[in-house]
Amino acid sequence: MNSIQQTFASNRPAGRGVLVVYVTAGDPSLEETVEIVTTVADSGADIIELGIPYSDPLADGPTIQGASQRALEAGATIQGVFDCAAQIRERTSIPLVIMTCYNPILQFGPETFVQEASKVGIDGILASDLPPSEAEQWCAVAAEYELSTVFLVAPTTPPQRVARAVECTTGFVYAVARPGVTGARDELPEDLKDSVARIRQVTDLPIAVGFGISTPQQVAAVCEIADGAIVGSAVVDIIAEASNHEARLQQVSRFVSALAAATRQ
Amino acid sequence: MTTETEQRSGRFGRYGGQYVPETLMGALDELVQAYEQAWADLEFHKELEYYWRYYAGRPTPLYLAERLSDLCGTQVYLKREDLNHTGAHKLNNTLGQVLLARRMGKPRLVAETGAGQHGVATATVGALFGMETVVYMGVEDIRRQRLNCFRMELLGARIEPVESGKGTLKDATNEAIRDWMANVENTHYLMGSVCGPHPYPTMVRDFQSIIGQEVREQCPEQVGRLPDKLVACVGGGSNSIGLFYPFLDDDVELIGVEGAGHGLHTGEHSAPLAAGSFGILHGSASQIMQDEDGQIINAHSVAAGLDYPGVGPEHAYLHESGRATYVSVTDEQALAAFDQLSKLEGIIPALEAAHALAWVIEQAGNFGEDEVIVINLSGRGDKDAAEVKSLL
Ligand SMILES: Cc1ncc(COP(=O)(O)O)c(C=O)c1O
Numbered sequence A: 001m002n003s004i005q006q007t008f009a010s011n012r013p014a015g016r017g018v019l020v021v022y023v024t025a026g027d028p029s030l031e032e033t034v035e036i037v038t039t040v041a042d043s044g045a046d047i048i049e050l051g052i053p054y055s056d057p058l059a060d061g062p063t064i065q066g067a068s069q070r071a072l073e074a075g076a077t078i079q080g081v082f083d084c085a086a087q088i089r090e091r092t093s094i095p096l097v098i099m100t101c102y103n104p105i106l107q108f109g110p111e112t113f114v115q116e117a118s119k120v121g122i123d124g125i126l127a128s129d130l131p132p133s134e135a136e137q138w139c140a141v142a143a144e145y146e147l148s149t150v151f152l153v154a155p156t157t158p159p160q161r162v163a164r165a166v167e168c169t170t171g172f173v174y175a176v177a178r179p180g181v182t183g184a185r186d187e188l189p190e191d192l193k194d195s196v197a198r199i200r201q202v203t204d205l206p207i208a209v210g211f212g213i214s215t216p217q218q219v220a221a222v223c224e225i226a227d228g229a230i231v232g233s234a235v236v237d238i239i240a241e242a243s244n245h246e247a248r249l250q251q252v253s254r255f256v257s258a259l260a261a262a263t264r265q
Numbered sequence B: 001m002t003t004e005t006e007q008r009s010g011r012f013g014r015y016g017g018q019y020v021p022e023t024l025m026g027a028l029d030e031l032v033q034a035y036e037q038a039w040a041d042l043e044f045h046k047e048l049e050y051y052w053r054y055y056a057g058r059p060t061p062l063y064l065a066e067r068l069s070d071l072c073g074t075q076v077y078l079k080r081e082d083l084n085h086t087g088a089h090k091l092n093n094t095l096g097q098v099l100l101a102r103r104m105g106k107p108r109l110v111a112e113t114g115a116g117q118h119g120v121a122t123a124t125v126g127a128l129f130g131m132e133t134v135v136y137m138g139v140e141d142i143r144r145q146r147l148n149c150f151r152m153e154l155l156g157a158r159i160e161p162v163e164s165g166k167g168t169l170k171d172a173t174n175e176a177i178r179d180w181m182a183n184v185e186n187t188h189y190l191m192g193s194v195c196g197p198h199p200y201p202t203m204v205r206d207f208q209s210i211i212g213q214e215v216r217e218q219c220p221e222q223v224g225r226l227p228d229k230l231v232a233c234v235g236g237g238s239n240s241i242g243l244f245y246p247f248l249d250d251d252v253e254l255i256g257v258e259g260a261g262h263g264l265h266t267g268e269h270s271a272p273l274a275a276g277s278f279g280i281l282h283g284s285a286s287q288i289m290q291d292e293d294g295q296i297i298n299a300h301s302v303a304a305g306l307d308y309p310g311v312g313p314e315h316a317y318l319h320e321s322g323r324a325t326y327v328s329v330t331d332e333q334a335l336a337a338f339d340q341l342s343k344l345e346g347i348i349p350a351l352e353a354a355h356a357l358a359w360v361i362e363q364a365g366n367f368g369e370d371e372v373i374v375i376n377l378s379g380r381g382d383k384d385a386a387e388v389k390s391l392l
Helices: A003-011 A030-042 A062-073 A078-091 A102-108 A110-119 A136-144 A159-168 A192-200 A216-225 A233-241 A245-263 B022-039 B042-056 B066-072 B090-104 B117-128 B139-144 B146-154 B169-182 B200-208 B210-223 B238-247 B313-321 B331-345 B351-362 B382-391
Strands: A018-024 A047-051 A096-100 A124-127 A151-153 A173-176 A207-210 A228-231 B062-064 B075-080 B108-113 B132-138 B158-162 B187-189 B229-233 B253-261 B277-281 B284-288 B324-330 B372-377
Touching (some): A018 A207, A018 A245, A030 A047, A030 A245, A047 A078, A078 A096, A078 A110, A096 A102, A102 B277, A151 B022, A192 A216, B022 B090, B042 B090, B090 B117, B090 B187, B090 B200, B108 B117, B139 B146, B158 B169, B200 B210, B200 B238, B238 B313, B238 B372, B284 B313, B331 B351, B331 B382, B351 B372
Parallel strands (some): A018 A047, A018 A228, A047 A096, A151 A173, A207 A228, B075 B372, B108 B132, B108 B187, B229 B253, B229 B372
Antiparallel strands (some): B062 B075, B277 B284
């Protein structure tokens, strides 16, 4: 069993949901990202999604677009994010999942990308605009280097595509909570339970829900119906708005601790 | 496991495909199916031809531009898409897609626009069929194509200004796709060129192919034979592929003209075929402008409709196979041609189309006297008059 599935498996007996926290690498700088991610891990997150910034991320709302833009302007490169991941790995063993779009992977070279990721201790990869129907070669390369794959399943995904997505997934299934882009939302969609049940019917893989999950209350509610909750924009907002480095780490720590506590409710 | 739609996922060699977030895949499946059914349905063609003829005013003339011909030392014909209703070729496609949207029961349209011609053409069909229409447009393009913004508002569409990036077509396309993701259940994304995920490159090409089909009938009638060369500007590539496609199997030279902006060597251009590389943008693999990390580089062209760092996948394929030739002309050359055609023929061309004209004018003297060259005059230049005046 890979480290991602293990994380879900070890939380399950205690009835605990898995908290996945997304951070855009390089916002405000790659050096700070190392400390932010370490803080997120120490505050009780179970898995980190580390975003490689991309200039034109179709699946992202204004919050993560802004973070990506700032990171690119601050000089984040793919190699820079890998170096950052290597430093994170020296400090914590928390599973790291790279999240990005497919074009940066394509330009780096899919095989080189996976090789490098595996070398620095990355556990899994999600390319948000690579649907399973285009991912045959990608999955083969990831399997060769024992990197877990994560694919999205949306409420709008037709049944035969849900089946295909779970076939391609070796990490966890990322259940998109609602149509639309990433970004904090006030309420959970009403049909979320049905969306998760639809995936559960066809797989025993862990299922985590993301897109718009932004408060401890929502995390608690999501953990009732799925194996984990993914929080991105709400954390990215805190990182963006903090006035200085110390305040940033403190606020991130407080918020992630509250989210983590919610997974135990 | 491969489903039926996956087998036909719209590949042109190594180009094309469907690289979009999962949320859109269901809508793409639905669109592929609706499109294939409609395209095989005589009733659909009858309906589309009705609107093309009685609403848009097709067929558009093939006009022998005599003074331009004298200047170039050859026979130059203009395919007059500027005379199509709304003033550009864009309406050919929006009429096709709106009929599809109606078949799919989607009451809302979203579109991106650069020059504003596609926005106007979308607002027009939105008005015609009483559909809510939202057009995303970059703030820089809103500035330089103000006339078209007034037209869209008159037609009842809402314009959503896009601030991100350079505020041009690439950024507007991102936002239109994001809107579609959020409203996919009731919204049809009416893409304006032969870019995007399958089925858009194929579908938009098929709707625009009416241009080439007409030329294929008009040229033998008027000249007695097929043309020797077809020349068209290439932004996303819809007017050019529409002209080229019906001639792919003929002995006819196909020449696409990209925007060289301030010059290819400056990096400030919109010529991904001349100076780009293999990559993914807006859902398909093609030739794109990017840095070594795959970050998209902003394009530049004086023509808002060409100001885009990508190009339709079928053009990338025709470029690679050598079946079509792609060249580029600078802003300056296009502006000169804009002026020349106005004074020589009494036709003010769109700045986009002025690129195709500029290449032919630059090549004056290199053509045989009896050669027949058809230039796609993809649109009229009223929209550009104010911007050109400020640049002169
Ligand atoms: C008149 C005109 N010609 C050409 C274009 C470029 O698009 P395409 O290459 O898809 O024909 C545009 C786009 O806005 C346009 O308005």
